[in-house]
Amino acid sequence: MGETVRMAVDRKLASPDDMRSYLVDQLNLMLRRPGMYGDVEVGAWLAIDHLLFLEQRHEVWGVRRDDPWAEAGFCPPAGVSGAVRPLLPADYEHGTASVYAEFAWRQGWLKPDRVLDSETYASLRSLIGPFARHDRVWADVREAFGPPSVLLGGTNPHYGKTLGYVTEDVAEPMIAFHLWNGSDPGPDSAWPPDREQPLLLAVRCGEGPFADRFTFTPEGRRRRPDNAWTPC
Numbered sequence: 001m002g003e004t005v006r007m008a009v010d011r012k013l014a015s016p017d018d019m020r021s022y023l024v025d026q027l028n029l030m031l032r033r034p035g036m037y038g039d040v041e042v043g044a045w046l047a048i049d050h051l052l053f054l055e056q057r058h059e060v061w062g063v064r065r066d067d068p069w070a071e072a073g074f075c076p077p078a079g080v081s082g083a084v085r086p087l088l089p090a091d092y093e094h095g096t097a098s099v100y101a102e103f104a105w106r107q108g109w110l111k112p113d114r115v116l117d118s119e120t121y122a123s124l125r126s127l128i129g130p131f132a133r134h135d136r137v138w139a140d141v142r143e144a145f146g147p148p149s150v151l152l153g154g155t156n157p158h159y160g161k162t163l164g165y166v167t168e169d170v171a172e173p174m175i176a177f178h179l180w181n182g183s184d185p186g187p188d189s190a191w192p193p194d195r196e197q198p199l200l201l202a203v204r205c206g207e208g209p210f211a212d213r214f215t216f217t218p219e220g221r222r223r224r225p226d227n228a229w230t231p232c
Contacts, residue, residue: 016054024109031101031110031152034093035159041081044100051109060107074099074210083210086225088201091160091182094153098162098204101150102174105166112149112166121167124175128203132215137197138163141177148177148225157181160198173213176204180223199223 012021027047036038052061071213084095104110116124124145133143143161153161164176179198183190202218206213216224 004147016116019052020051023054024111027051027104027109027187028031028111031097031104033154034097034152035154036205039099040100041079044097045079048100048103048107051107066224067132071185076164082087087211087214088178088220089182089223089225091180094160094162095178097152098174098176098178101152101164102176104168105174108170110150110166113151113164114149116165116167116226118169121165121172121175124165125205128175128205128215132200132203132217132220135217135219136200137202138179139197141179149174157197158193170199173207178202178204178220 004058027044028197030037030047049061052058074083081092081096082097084092084099088095101110111162127144140159140160145165148163149166149219150164151161152164153159158181159180160178160180162179165175165177166172178201180201181193181195181198183193199219200217201223202214202216204213204215214220
């Protein structure tokens with residue numbers, strides 16, 4: 001038997017700063033275009049886990065997953081998507097992505113397109129209730145509150161999306177507008193739908209149990225799934 005020849009491969013590893021920058025970029029892409037990366041929850045979870053390992057801050061992830069996240073109802077194995085599913089119709093990947101985007105913002109990883117000053121943020125938050133009393137569409141949200149800090153789900157109006165607004169103080173929760181443009185139930189349903197604009201179903205903001213963070217529009221209450229939400 002001939003001698004096995006092992007060829008050494010000269011591989012130069014990226015620096016820690018380059019690896020962190022790469023993972024941050026990948027996480028931002030996953031969150032903004034969740035449908036292009038398969039299961040957004042798995043992708044975001046892995047990227048966050050790797051970032052915290054690289055930054056030697058794994059205890060942050062453990063605390064968030066095992067305490068406040070469990071209190072909110074993000075139970076394994078269903079995770080965040082399991083808490084979103086009973087509140088929004090089938091197209092909820094961007095809703096799941098928005099929860100991870102809020103966590104990423106607080107960790108300094110999210111790259112927002114816009115950051116609200118404290119006065120603008122406080123004004124927006126005070127208007128959530130009155131704004132959600134009426135049915136709205138995507139254009140209404142943009143006209144009332146301007147461009148979002150982060151658009152989760154892309155710009156195609158035939159697809160649902162979530163518009164997230166953040167302020168300079170990372171302790172303040174993200175304000176998330178959940179919009180839907182899926183097919184209506186029934187044998188005659190078609191896609192893409194005839195609606196030119198996604199419908200606003202709910203605005204999410206706050207801490208505590210996940211379902212309590214939602215303020216539903218009339219359309220959102222009509223389209224809320226029938227299955228009950230059960231916290232951990």
